[in-house]
Amino acid sequence: EAGVAQSPRYKIIEKRQSVAFWCNPISGHATLYWYQQILGQGPKLLIQFQNNGVVDDSQLPKDRFSAERLKGVDSTLKIQPAKLEDSAVYLCASSPREVSFLFYNEQFFGPGTRLTVL
Amino acid sequence: GENVEQHPSTLSVQEGDSAVIKCTYSDSASNYFPWYKQELGKGPQLIIDIRSNVGEKKDQRIAVTLNKTAKHFSLHITETQPEDSAVYFCAASTNAGGTSYGKLTFGQGTILTVHP
Numbered sequence: 001e002a003g004v005a006q007s008p009r010y011k012i013i014e015k016r017q018s019v020a021f022w023c024n025p026i027s028g029h030a031t032l033y034w035y036q037q038i039l040g041q042g043p044k045l046l047i048q049f050q051n052n053g054v055v056d057d058s059q060l061p062k063d064r065f066s067a068e069r070l071k072g073v074d075s076t077l078k079i080q081p082a083k084l085e086d087s088a089v090y091l092c093a094s095s096p097r098e099v100s101f102l103f104y105n106e107q108f109f110g111p112g113t114r115l116t117v118l
Numbered sequence: 119g120e121n122v123e124q125h126p127s128t129l130s131v132q133e134g135d136s137a138v139i140k141c142t143y144s145d146s147a148s149n150y151f152p153w154y155k156q157e158l159g160k161g162p163q164l165i166i167d168i169r170s171n172v173g174e175k176k177d178q179r180i181a182v183t184l185n186k187t188a189k190h191f192s193l194h195i196t197e198t199q200p201e202d203s204a205v206y207f208c209a210a211s212t213n214a215g216g217t218s219y220g221k222l223t224f225g226q227g228t229i230l231t232v233h234p
Contacts, residue, residue: 004161031220042124042207042224043162056221091161095220105220106152109161 002026004110006092012116018080021113025074025094031105032069034077035091037112043091049075082117089114120145122210124225131198132233139228141208142190148210151184151191152222156205165206166193198232205229 005024013019025032031050035043046065048056052072060067064083069075079086089112095105121144131137143151149170154162168175168182168191175182179198184191195202209222 040227042122042209042227043222044224045221048221093161106164106167107222109154109163111159111161 004092004094004108006090006110006113008113009111010114010116012118013082015084015117016081018078019082019115020076020078021090021092021115023075023077023092023110025092026096026108029094029096029108030072031095031097032075033093033095033107034067034075035093037089037091039088046077079115082115084117087115087117120148120210120221120223122208122223122225124208124228126228127226128229128231130231130233133198133200135198137195137198137202137230137232139193139206139208139230140190141192141210141225142188143210143223144189145210145212146189147212150211151182152209152211153182153193154207154209154224156207156227158204162207195230198230200232200234203230203232 007022011019033048034046036046037043047060047067049069052069065079067077091109091112093107093109095107122141124141129137152167153165155165156162166177166180166182168184173184179196181194205227207227208225211222
């Protein structure tokens with residue numbers, strides 16, 4: 001079974017530029033997550049999709065970050081314009097089932113995209 | 119919201135020794151506690167998890183314990199090997215309900231170094 005795919009793996013941009021990250025979850029997985037991992041910290045959830053709908057974007061800085069998951073499969077995360085503090089690894093994860101009180105939803109992570117904002 | 123504290127931030131052991139990493143959580147509604155291992159340049163990988171209806175779980179050299187009353191859980195690695203060297207993260211989640219929607223809240227991470 002192929003894992004979660006992310007691209008690009010590395011990106012260097014100047015502040016105020018725009019950048020986009022792509023994620024392809026494990027085939028058939030209903031739930032998709034984007035996390036931000038700042039150096040030396042644990043991942044922090046930015047947005048969670050269930051199929052193609054958003055279920056939690058409470059920690060997404062909506063003035064500059066946007067995300068979409070068209071057709072309930074792959075997803076893109078965009079930053080526009082980027083700030084120095086956006087330098088981090090952006091991780092995508094997916095879970096096989098929809099969130100439910102019946103199930104514990106194991107999350108499978110991709111390798112991440114390391115963003116450096118100069 | 120949930121807050122997860124993890125200690126120690128760094129841990130250095132000799133090959134063959136045991137390693138213990140501890141986490142505390144704040145939300146009594148949390149009922150799912152996974153542990154992730156992250157190697158350099160890779161995403162976190164689930165190594166073991168425990169549900170709130172279980173006090174302990176073992177998988178070969180790895181074990182996790184949970185104390186719901188005290189709101190803390192621990193990872194135990196026995197007979198450590200150099201390949202166990204990595205960053206370990208604990209996390210807490212509710213599987214449903216309210217605004218959590220299965221969201222994972224991670225600890226700050228522990229850098230484990232196993233010396234040959």
